[in-house]
Amino acid sequence: MAEADRYEDVVRTRSDEKFAEFEDSGKGLWGRFHELLHTTPAIVPLIVLLSACVVFGLILGSKFFSPFALTLILQQVQIVGVLAAAQALIILTAGIDLSVGAVAVLCSVIMGQVTFRYGVPAVLAVPIGLACGIAIGAINGWLVSKVKLPPFIVTLGMWQIVLAVNYLYSANETIRAQDIEAQAPFLQFLGTKFNVGGAVFTLGVVLMLVLVLVLAYVLRSTAWGRHVYAVGDDPEAAQLAGVDRHRTIMSVYMLVGFICGLAGWVMIGRFGSVSPSATTGVIGNIQAITAVVIGGISLFGGRGSILGAFFGALIVGVFELGLRMAGADPQWTYLLIGVLIIAAVTVDQWIRKVTA
Amino acid sequence: MSKDTHESPVLEARGLVKRYGKVTALDHCDFDLRPGEILAVIGDNGAGKSTLIKALSGAIQPNAGEIFLEGQPVSFGSPNDARGEGIETVYQTLAMSPALSIADNMFMGRELRMPGIMGQFFRKLDRKRMEEFSRQKLSELGLMTIQNINQPVETLSGGQRQGVAVARAAAFGSRVVILDEPTAALGVKESRRVLDLIQEVRARGIPIILISHNMPHVFEVADRVHIHRLGKRLCVIDPKEHTMSDAVAYMTGAAVPEGVEEPA
Numbered sequence: 044m045a046e047a048d049r050y051e052d053v054v055r056t057r058s059d060e061k062f063a064e065f066e067d068s069g070k071g072l073w074g075r076f077h078e079l080l081h082t083t084p085a086i087v088p089l090i091v092l093l094s095a096c097v098v099f100g101l102i103l104g105s106k107f108f109s110p111f112a113l114t115l116i117l118q119q120v121q122i123v124g125v126l127a128a129a130q131a132l133i134i135l136t137a138g139i140d141l142s143v144g145a146v147a148v149l150c151s152v153i154m155g156q157v158t159f160r161y162g163v164p165a166v167l168a169v170p171i172g173l174a175c176g177i178a179i180g181a182i183n184g185w186l187v188s189k190v191k192l193p194p195f196i197v198t199l200g201m202w203q204i205v206l207a208v209n210y211l212y213s214a215n216e217t218i219r220a221q222d223i224e225a226q227a228p229f230l231q232f233l234g235t236k237f238n239v240g241g242a243v244f245t246l247g248v249v250l251m252l253v254l255v256l257v258l259a260y261v262l263r264s265t266a267w268g269r270h271v272y273a274v275g276d277d278p279e280a281a282q283l284a285g286v287d288r289h290r291t292i293m294s295v296y297m298l299v300g301f302i303c304g305l306a307g308w309v310m311i312g313r314f315g316s317v318s319p320s321a322t323t324g325v326i327g328n329i330q331a332i333t334a335v336v337i338g339g340i341s342l343f344g345g346r347g348s349i350l351g352a353f354f355g356a357l358i359v360g361v362f363e364l365g366l367r368m369a370g371a372d373p374q375w376t377y378l379l380i381g382v383l384i385i386a387a388v389t390v391d392q393w394i395r396k397v398t399a
Numbered sequence: 400m401s402k403d404t405h406e407s408p409v410l411e412a413r414g415l416v417k418r419y420g421k422v423t424a425l426d427h428c429d430f431d432l433r434p435g436e437i438l439a440v441i442g443d444n445g446a447g448k449s450t451l452i453k454a455l456s457g458a459i460q461p462n463a464g465e466i467f468l469e470g471q472p473v474s475f476g477s478p479n480d481a482r483g484e485g486i487e488t489v490y491q492t493l494a495m496s497p498a499l500s501i502a503d504n505m506f507m508g509r510e511l512r513m514p515g516i517m518g519q520f521f522r523k524l525d526r527k528r529m530e531e532f533s534r535q536k537l538s539e540l541g542l543m544t545i546q547n548i549n550q551p552v553e554t555l556s557g558g559q560r561q562g563v564a565v566a567r568a569a570a571f572g573s574r575v576v577i578l579d580e581p582t583a584a585l586g587v588k589e590s591r592r593v594l595d596l597i598q599e600v601r602a603r604g605i606p607i608i609l610i611s612h613n614m615p616h617v618f619e620v621a622d623r624v625h626i627h628r629l630g631k632r633l634c635v636i637d638p639k640e641h642t643m644s645d646a647v648a649y650m651t652g653a654a655v656p657e658g659v660e661e662p663a
Binding site for chain 1: 458478479482488490492493494495496497498499503504507508509510512521522523524526549551
């Protein structure tokens with residue numbers, strides 16, 4: 044090599060310094076807090092949830108802080124909570140699902156109609172409804188992964204299609220709670236209530252809690268969970284690193300369809316009846332997205348935790364019940380939730396800004 | 400070069416052809432990688448060197464031609480096939496998930512599960528084993544004092560990320576490691592460290608294919624230089640017997656190496 048090419052010798056002799064040292068260089072309290080949020084993003088919604096509970100507890104006293112009121116919140120959020128878990132999975136892959144609420148309603152209608160129209164036993168009708176949820180999820184997933192359509196468009200269309208099918212198939216007929224109770228009580232199984240020292244739980248609430256815990260485990264501690272994050276973070280990189288992107292996306296959308304089916308079953312337990320015009324079909328998607336966003340899951344994918352989404356759903360429930368108990372105009376609930384959504388996304392942007 | 404030039408190649412390609420519509424990116428291209436060497440692949444933009452590398456790493460499938468790995472014919476349907484045969488590639492984009500940890504990234508797509516029922520039935524990852532392995536591989540390459548193997552990759556500097564990517568390739572690439580422009584995005588000092596790293600990987604007996612535009616880097620570390628031109632191998636030169644100007648002249652067509660007939 045010619046003399047002129049030796050311009051790098053200076054660095055070569057000192058190349059051992061400061062290349063790949065990973066130690067903490069005294070970032071201070073603020074920096075550490077930032078880092079904590081970065082690694083455990085569910086902390087923010089948890090703090091908000093706890094402070095909301097404390098504030099309402101101070102204002103309303105034991106009226107709010109009773110086992111009954113606190114478990115009432117759980118009962119009120121059970122449908123949104125289950126849908127939020129489904130939505131969280133999709134958003135982790137950098138997608139969005141506008142059809143979750145509609146799919147839940149259609150699944151509940153299918154469970155009801157299959158029992159009452161065709162005389163299929165309810166224990167079989169429930170799996171049939173769940174299977175329909177999986178099938179719709181598979182169509183969504185295939186369109187997103189293979190045809191490469193944006194998830195927003197796919198599920199916007201699917202939302203309308205599913206709602207229409209729901210009305211056409213059910214002929215807009217509601218199946219009354221008394222009939223279900225008399226002829227197919229298994230459909231209402233998740234509405235079964237039990238008491239634990241004044242606290243009232245339903246099996247639907249238990250299902251929501253178990254679902255959240257199982258998903259949290261799967262996302263954290265299995266290869267599939269890591270792949271979901273990797274695909275949401277950077278699909279090209281994940282693919283090159285050896286992750287089967289198509290399989291991961293398909294499995295997420297199908298699982299989400301299944302969870303929406305479960306939400307449909309929870310709905311029958313909660314309302315007693317099967318109604319194709321349940322509001323969940325129209326606003327369930329927005330409610331789920333709200334919970335996910337307040338829960339600190341990044342809409343850009345790959346960041347956040349399912350626990351955060353659950354806390355997000357609870358925050359909405361606490362605000363709704365607390366403000367109602369305090370006698371405030373319900374519009375205050377929407378106003379505060381609007382503020383929370385914007386605040387949550389602001390915090391997300393800040394967390395994503397990493398100063399190495 | 401003291402090496403026996405008749406040693407059979409680790410990775411060999413004969414007559415590779417790849418067409419994209421009317422464009423012929425690879426035109427009956429040959430390729431040889433010998434055991435334990437660093438082979439640099441250079442060529443002008445559009446000469447087809449990245450197509451060649453993609454064919455060797457399974458990212459594309461050639462229309463014609465054959466690839467041999469240690470003398471056996473192979474065909475890679477995907478990067479995973481090549482990876483299964485011990486060929487690891489460090490892509491220019493690094494192929495890492497920024498929000499996931501160093502250990503997660505090292506094992507992406509080939510995670511280790513816990514032994515027994517926790518792994519088989521509950522599919523639980525064996526984090527401890529993966530973290531230990533990652534830490535060990537990084538230290539083997541002299542890459543650290545890593546305090547926190549669980550820190551997200553996005554908190555690392557460019558050079559550190561490159562280091563982790565090279566460590567991942569070296570850890571699993573039992574037969575060949577392919578490096579695509581490993582120093583292109585790095586500062587002078589970090590490039591220096593990555594070049595040292597490349598030599599450390601070679602010292603462990605793994606042959607390396609190095610694609611680079613940086614002539615000083617190529618001439619410093621390569622044992623042989625494969626010059627790619629117009630979709631095929633123009634010649635292979637010994638960097639000790641040729642200058643950088645020669646290499647640039649050959650790859651741009653300004654000069655023709657001895658014994659090669661340049662088509663008009």
